[in-house]
Amino acid sequence: MVQRLDRLKESPSQTAGPYVHIGTTPHFIGIDNVYPVDLGSLPVPPEVKGERIVITGRIFDGSGNALRDALIEIWQADANGLYPGRGEHRGTADPAFSGWARQPVDGTTGIYRFETIKPGSAPYSDGRPMAPHITFWIVSRGINVGLHTRLYFGDEEAANAADPVLGRIELKSRVPTLIASRSDESGVPTYTFDIRLQGENETIFFDI
């Protein structure tokens, strides 16, 4: 016998299920009298510094059908690359910016949409700059453990080419699954980021 390590095990994950909206975005399904607003749904306040952008897309299953019951959370740095919230020791992020947002995909079309700002560059663990990116966390019925991925910006080619995380991915042909394409047709820079859970062009998901 040896001494015990006084550690606990992480609670096992379970699927968010099809009714995740009840607990996370109740107004989205018509439960309007419990919370004032759906957490993470408010627009970025006007005083937040940075370029306004839209991120939109769908999540596809292995048969090519768009999920209509998924929930997405995003987490990102401010325009200067500083993170709001806990754990940022390099400085103070834009106090008006929360860095976090949450949206369900549309119940009919499966389309999600975030209106946010373009993040600045934050350093990798060895100090090299990471290209601007947004963390995505995806849960739904049929997903047993929430999936982490990253959106990188298609108009940041030089920064993406030098990004230490993208640089570690051995199968270079998979890197484009993380890169959102930009369109300016609507007047606001709009990045389309489709996520494929399975099949051809399966999105890269990370063990973080």
Next chain:
Amino acid sequence: MRNDNTTYQDGAFFQRDRAWHPPALTPDYKTSVLRSPKNALISLGNTISEMTGPVFGHAMIGPLDNDLIRNYATTGDPIGPRTIVYGRVLDENARPVQGALVEFWQANAGGRYRHKKETYLAAIDPNFGGCGRTITDDEGRYWFRTIKPGAYPWPNGVNDWRPAHIHFSVFGHAFAQRLITQMYFEGDPMIWQCPIVMGIPSREAVETLIAALDREASLPMDTLAYKFDIVLRGRRSTMFENRREGN
């Protein structure tokens, strides 16, 4: 200046034990078949993007947010066994996680959810919404009051039923700790017949999701209590962190 406690909590998170969690593909839970990535996850580890996370203040929590018996009701109390759920949010180092936002949602006593895509024939309870939230205190504690949810059938096998359960969403101190899970109730034989539960590889891991009936915390002639602790990923002490170039 950082105090010792902050320094202790600053390190990278322990690797998630994927053999403890359900795998992405659990064929007996049919929806997972087309929604499970086939490629291996790419090991990223923690960068600042994962070691930071949003903060939710106690000010956003309304007085009835942790009272599902009252936060939706208009004409009386919802039907069902009056229930207290309480516990702590801890990390794998058994340290309390203070300031953690905990959100919960559930079916009513008949096993019916208040959701526009829900079609189970059990009755909607006009006085039950089914959602609540709270933020842990300085010792990582949380509690809420609700009615015990019922079991319900779901389209998977021709006759599959979910055991009574409450869904939980938890934010720790960093996005790397983000977790959604479900709580089950002590003594329910249906736990061990559920394809979603049985996707968890070990009985030992399933048991950590089963809340214990706690008569001592129950209110006599009023409400039964269940205790449910939630464990988030732990993190290394910066005492042991690798020295990096330039540091």
